[in-house]
Amino acid sequence: MPRTIIENIVIQEYKDQTFFEFCKYTTIRFFEIVYFEKGTGTIKINGKTVNYSANSIFVFVPDDIYIVNPESATTTVAIKFLKSFLGVMLRKMQIFR
Numbered sequence: 001m002p003r004t005i006i007e008n009i010v011i012q013e014y015k016d017q018t019f020f021e022f023c024k025y026t027t028i029r030f031f032e033i034v035y036f037e038k039g040t041g042t043i044k045i046n047g048k049t050v051n052y053s054a055n056s057i058f059v060f061v062p063d064d065i066y067i068v069n070p071e072s073a074t075t076t077v078a079i080k081f082l083k084s085f086l087g088v089m090l091r092k093m094q095i096f097r
Helices: 083-095
Strands: 003-006 010-018 033-038 041-045 050-052 056-060 066-070 074-081
Touching: 041 056, 066 074
Parallel strands: none
Antiparallel strands: 003 010, 010 074, 033 056, 033 074, 041 050, 041 066
């Protein structure tokens, strides 16, 4: 599981997983973008179940609750960041205007 930390952002890659320990059905405290590169299964989000397949993308906000239930080996990338990251990025973008 490669993990990269870049100034208030964490990027994790999970290859060919049939179980995901990183997402338990508990409230998250951060923003998260989850990209499913390959695989199929379901994802339960705030009590509702939806299917995912290759090239699916989901965006979560603080207080969302989700869990991934793979039906086949799944490769995914999860990008996690706090609200403070958005402020840092906006300030940096102002420099280039």
